Amino acid sequence: MPKEIFELQDREVWDGNYAASQAMRQAQVDVMAAYPITPSTPIVENYGNYVANGYIDGEFVMVESEHAAMSACVGASASGGRVATATSSQGFALMAEVLYQASGMRLPIVLNVVNRALASPLNVRGDHADMYLGRDSGWIQLGAFNAQEAYDLALCAFKIGEDHSVRLPVMVHQDGFITSHTAQNVYPLSDEEAYKFVGDFKPVDDMLDFSRPVTYGAQTEEDWHFEHKAKQHKALMDSRPVIDKVFEEFEKISGRKYNRVESYMMEDAEVALVGLGTTVETARVAAKQLRDEEGIKAGVVAIRNFRPFPFDLVRDALENVKSVGVTDRSSPGGAMGFFFNEVSAALYTTPKRPLVTNYIYGLGGRDFSIEDAKNIFREQKANADAGYITTDIQQFSGLRGPKLGFFQTKRS
Amino acid sequence: MTEIRWHSRAGQGAVSGAKGLGDVVATTGKEVQAFALYGSAKRGAALRAYNRIADEQIFNHAKFMYPDYVLVIDPALAMTDDITMNDKETTKYIITTHLSKEELIKEIPALQGKEDRVYVVDCIQISLDTIKRSMPNSPMLGAFVKVSGMFELDYFLENMKRVLKKFPQKIIDANMEAITRAYNEVK
Numbered sequence: 001m002p003k004e005i006f007e008l009q010d011r012e013v014w015d016g017n018y019a020a021s022q023a024m025r026q027a028q029v030d031v032m033a034a035y036p037i038t039p040s041t042p043i044v045e046n047y048g049n050y051v052a053n054g055y056i057d058g059e060f061v062m063v064e065s066e067h068a069a070m071s072a073c074v075g076a077s078a079s080g081g082r083v084a085t086a087t088s089s090q091g092f093a094l095m096a097e098v099l100y101q102a103s104g105m106r107l108p109i110v111l112n113v114v115n116r117a118l119a120s121p122l123n124v125r126g127d128h129a130d131m132y133l134g135r136d137s138g139w140i141q142l143g144a145f146n147a148q149e150a151y152d153l154a155l156c157a158f159k160i161g162e163d164h165s166v167r168l169p170v171m172v173h174q175d176g177f178i179t180s181h182t183a184q185n186v187y188p189l190s191d192e193e194a195y196k197f198v199g200d201f202k203p204v205d206d207m208l209d210f211s212r213p214v215t216y217g218a219q220t221e222e223d224w225h226f227e228h229k230a231k232q233h234k235a236l237m238d239s240r241p242v243i244d245k246v247f248e249e250f251e252k253i254s255g256r257k258y259n260r261v262e263s264y265m266m267e268d269a270e271v272a273l274v275g276l277g278t279t280v281e282t283a284r285v286a287a288k289q290l291r292d293e294e295g296i297k298a299g300v301v302a303i304r305n306f307r308p309f310p311f312d313l314v315r316d317a318l319e320n321v322k323s324v325g326v327t328d329r330s331s332p333g334g335a336m337g338f339f340f341n342e343v344s345a346a347l348y349t350t351p352k353r354p355l356v357t358n359y360i361y362g363l364g365g366r367d368f369s370i371e372d373a374k375n376i377f378r379e380q381k382a383n384a385d386a387g388y389i390t391t392d393i394q395q396f397s398g399l400r401g402p403k404l405g406f407f408q409t410k411r412s
Numbered sequence: 413m414t415e416i417r418w419h420s421r422a423g424q425g426a427v428s429g430a431k432g433l434g435d436v437v438a439t440t441g442k443e444v445q446a447f448a449l450y451g452s453a454k455r456g457a458a459l460r461a462y463n464r465i466a467d468e469q470i471f472n473h474a475k476f477m478y479p480d481y482v483l484v485i486d487p488a489l490a491m492t493d494d495i496t497m498n499d500k501e502t503t504k505y506i507i508t509t510h511l512s513k514e515e516l517i518k519e520i521p522a523l524q525g526k527e528d529r530v531y532v533v534d535c536i537q538i539s540l541d542t543i544k545r546s547m548p549n550s551p552m553l554g555a556f557v558k559v560s561g562m563f564e565l566d567y568f569l570e571n572m573k574r575v576l577k578k579f580p581q582k583i584i585d586a587n588m589e590a591i592t593r594a595y596n597e598v599k
Contacts, residue, residue, distance in 0.1 A: 011438055011439075012438075013431065013434045013435045013438045013444060013446070146473075175473075177447070178447075178473050179473075181447060181448065182445060182446065182447035182473070183430075183431050183434050183435075183444070183445070183446040183447070184434075184443070184444065184445050184446075184470065185438050185443050185444060185469075278473035279473070281471035281472070281473055282471065282472055282473050282474055284471050285471050285472050367474055367475045367476055368473075368474060369474040369476040370472060370474060370476075371476075372474075
């Protein structure tokens with residue numbers, strides 16, 4: 001137990017980093033191995049501070065790189081402790097190899113990812129390039145849209161990943177600077193409530209249990225590798241009801257309800273914007289204003305749970321709209337935006353197959369304003385009225401210079 | 413929704429000022445946002461900090477805003493930065509300067525015609541006198557409290573004491589004096 005009690009108000013003004021670090025404290029993380037990088041540095045810095053000042057009975061492990069940070073997390077988690085860390089961008093990229101090790105060994109590590117662009121050019125601001133880089137790593141990925149959610153979801157992450165039917169690592173994403181360095185009202189749980197919700201860490205096959213020796217990260221070739229990966233994929237898919245259950249339990253103690261797919265004003269929506277991160281909330285403001293001011297029946301669909309991808313819920317949320325703009329905050333690297341592709345695949349299996357277009361926006365922290373969101377809705381409205389896609393299928397939104405877009409609908 | 417834009421240099425405390433203001437506003441039951449936009453954060457580089465204040469939860473995460481208040485805490489930035497960017501017919505300006513209001517407006521054509529919405533206060537001198545170093549953020553808060561009428565001065569001071577509680581008493585007292593002086597001297 002910690003030696004010192006941290007003084008908390010019912011209502012705090014915290015930025016996303018501080019909110020995440022408070023969740024780490026309340027969950028009483030046993031080991032954090034970390035290497036600092038902007039904009040996620042304060043999360044690990046604060047954890048170190050809490051350990052040094054007696055607010056956490058835990059250990060901060062200093063390492064020489066993010067690769068080593070995640071490696072130490074793997075070791076600590078396999079030994080049987082509650083383990084978490086944080087990173088961004090280049091640090092995330094350097095961790096990538098070990099991310100796959102962690103998920104393959106089924107270690108419930110929590111990684112706070114403060115999303116930031118990947119160089120080059122060097123850029124410390126928020127986009128989703130690092131989050132996308134993690135999408136095939138076998139981790140559960142949750143997305144926060146503001147500081148409150150960065151706190152709430154970090155607590156949920158432990159409970160989801162450590163569930164014995166899941167046993168998978170979990171990333172909690174927040175937008176660099178836009179969430180991580182923006183102070184907003186945050187309503188924390190008390191330490192008792194939060195810890196009771198997360199619960200004691202219950203290890204499975206911990207390496208420090210010398211009476212029952214186990215091996216982690218053994219070699220398998222074509223004889224067993226495929227079966228292991230299939231089982232791991234199934235575990236990810238089967239985590240969906242556990243995530244739902246944890247969100248329900250969290251609502252009971254906090255009054256705040258999370259869903260794997262969040263729908264806003266979608267009941268009668270004719271056009272929709274699909275997004276991730278803080279963009280979602282800005283788009284909600286735009287949708288409301290357009291309904292009031294221009295009579296456009298706009299709605300917003302947000303993916304809270306990026307992995308396992310909620311294919312069926314995305315379909316349910318969008319199958320009755322006429323035109324959908326899917327937003328990707330990551331450089332698409334010579335393809336349609338990846339998020340566009342996933343949403344399109346889901347909608348292709350619906351009877352009505354809405355029109356879907358792709359917007360690349362906000363790279364390297366480029367601002368995404370209410371007016372930018374409105375323009376996306378207005379273009380969807382034009383598509384809905386025309387019955388076909390009136391613009392390029394992939395467009396760049398908020399780019400300076402000549403308009404950039406690719407591909408048009410094939411019409412007979 | 414009240415929107416505020418701070419013009420400052422890195423190291424002058426605009427980010428802390430915006431967060432401190434947010435902290436106090438939150439105690440009144442309102443929702444707040446405080447954030448900053450800086451390049452590579454070198455001391456002395458121009459930066460902007462922002463506040464949003466509303467009765468409902470704030471969902472807009474854009475940096476873009478039409479500010480209700482523009483707070484300039486570096487005297488030179490009033491001349492070199494685009495302080496009237498995206499302003500409205502009602503935007504109020506509080507500017508740190510040793511000049512009189514008339515002298516200042518004469519130097520800044522963009523403020524001409526907005527005389528009744530421009531307020532001046534010498535936050536640099538006030539902070540040198542009270543805090544004993546150039547830290548114009550606290551005095552600016554005092555001036556803002558006066559101009560906006562958002563709080564009673566005593567209420568604001570009480571809550572700022574809580575925000576600053578990790579500092580030694582001497583520093584807290586100096587900040588209270590700085591806020592009070594700017595509250596009384598802004599015109």
